[in-house]
Amino acid sequence: MTQIKLIATDVDGTFLNQQRQYNHDRFDQQLTRMAAAGIRFVVASGNHLGHLQRVFAPTPRVQTFVAENGAQIVDHGQTRLETALPLPLVHEVITAILADPQLRPQVLRLSGAHGTYIPQDDQPNDAAAQSYFFNNIVRVDDLTQVNDTIYKINGEWPNETIRTLAAQLNARFPGQINAMASGFGSIDIVAAHMNKAIGLTELAQSWGITPAEIAAFGDNDNDRDMLAHVGLGVAMQNGTASVKNVADLITPTDNNHDGVLNVIDAILAGEV
Template identity: 65%
Template sequence: MTQIKMIATDVDGTFLNDQRQYNHERFSAQLARLKAANIRFAVASGNHLGHLHKVFAPTPAVQTFVAENGGLIVDHHHTLFEAPMPTDVAHAVVDALMTDATLRPHAFRLSGAHGTYVSRDSKPLDLDAQNYFFDNLVTVDDPRNVNDTIYKVNGEWPHSSVQHVVDQLNTRFANQIHATPSGFGSIDIIAPHMNKAVGVTQLAQSWGIDSSEVAAFGDNGNDKEMIAHVGLGIAMCNGTEAVRSVADLITPTDNNHDGVLDVIDSILADKV
């Protein structure tokens, strides 16, 4: 097998357990071993950058983030790449979500460079989850009037309707957006032709690493392109069937039992 020179991992449902924790001591030791082996480590998430900084604050050696499903790549506080949504497209999507009863979510948010904007009348399914994932919330009367760099629109729907809404949005705004399930009944709507595979590839190329030399972990729909694209695509055993079906490897243990860390140990031991 090609030598792995870079590891990228999704966060929720993958690296974090269901209590949104990870083994700090074990992971810190792995980071030191990865550095000694010249293997780069990056986070690849649909979340915004500020949230990711908070999640990985206990392990400050983590300094590379493919955030917003590939729309923003930051390495040691230096922006390497960004692909925001065109403002007019973001506003058109918001208008559709607000006025079309077949698309109307329980809640939606605009993830911007200077804040996460949420409508005053938004009714998130889980307020605690919103406050956890979006720590830079800015309440607005009309999201269509937001003037900021917008990386994504995120919405919440009943789990049973998520794929239907994804299909509707991608059809209605063909070649203008890319809508993808992001777990927990959420959909991320980002710039067209943008996904984690694109972001991880951009990052790898900046380091002189080929995609075949990348290992990536994920569990949900917004990880599928990344898992399928890299040299070693690793799906969590607790992941969706769509992700597991394109993976090269499925973790023996789930996100609640250090599934990612176990496979990283195997990579370091050259046993995968």
Template identity: 70%
Template sequence: MTHIKLIATDVDGTFLNSQRHYNQPRFHEQLDRLHAAGIHFVIASGNSLGHLHDVFAPTPAIKTFVAENGGLITSGDKTLFEDAIPTPVVHEIVRTILADDTLRPQVLRLSGAHGTYINRADQTNDPASQAYFFNNIVLVDDLTQVDDTFYKVNGEWPNESIQALAAKINERFPTEIHATASGFGSIDIIPPHMNKAIGLHQLADSWGIKPAEIAAFGDNDNDQEMLAHVGLGVAMSNGTDTVKQVADLITKTDNDHDGVLDVIDAILADEL
């Protein structure tokens, strides 16, 4: 019998295909088998909780979410863990980024408990994607006047520059935050001590599950810590080189060809 007791997966570029769908019949059959084997299944994403609930509405059996890169963890209707960036730090980040033409993004967003805040003057290059990822948008005149519980600051830049820009933001704020590329020309700015690995560890520890008993899937820079932390870190074949470098396994098939589900079958068959 497999030693894996918990499976966690990133969403975009990993569990979802390029059309933002997943193979529901196959996965639902797997989920029944995972439950029968006593294996927890968890979504671990940089996205907001509301968006994740929308994406996985066809699978109500998924109850546990590590959202906001570990900053918000829920199971059912209960909040298990929550971590936020202090509001003064968020406002200082906004002022610094917007004042520097080398850092200023196309769109800057604040992900809060009560909404995703965007300056009404900002215009995204991809309105359809913004509407998909951020379903609780609140337009404001000044981001530095917003008061909420903030899980992250998110910006939209040209995709080819995000890793260098993330490094530059980290140099500006070496102790206050951690900036990480999250894919699709996006950078997530989160608490310095927070990432998916920390969030997943808190959750697993509360269930009495050791890191060696966890399998995790990811495709991008904000998955690196999680894949390095667990017993079986699985990078997608379509993932970045940086995430592949820390993985124990790279999927044979990509996110458009059920790469995650193939590995889950191998786990259930005790082949890994």
């Protein structure tokens, strides 16, 4: 069995439970054991960097983030990689989405280097969730006038429609974007060649770690490429069927019952 040298995990629906919490003490002990075993820990998420840093503040040794579905990689405060969407393409996609009643979402956002930009009149279905996920909101009159480094376009749609709509967006802008259902009624749109697998691989290569030496956890469509690419792809018991189909292992317990932490213990014990 190939020795695992890097463990990466998605956050919502994977590492966190439904109350958006994790067992701080247990995980902190695991970080000590991982460090002793020479295993690096990486957060790989569709969320923006500031949110991820806030989530993992209770365990401050977590300092490596593949954010924005791979479009922004930061390790101990140092930016390793940035992959922005070209602004003309951002404006083209926004215009197409807002002009099509079938594509127009409840909320449309731009995730940028200096803020998450949202139209003045857009109101989310869950204001508390928006405040939780986006602690850098900037209200604007016109998204096409935003001038920033844009990592991702994000929107909210009825949850049962997001996979179909993501496919429609990819077909409408072939070779230009990668639209992925990210769960909770959300679609993330990044650069065509970008996903968590690409971002994680860039980081691992800088450490001399091969894909076969990586274990990764995820629960939704934006995790599929990452799980398929690594040596040990672990789908959550509560994950989507599409993620489970590419996984090497499904967690015996779900995200509400320490699914990730239980498998990390098994990895550290040499049981998987």
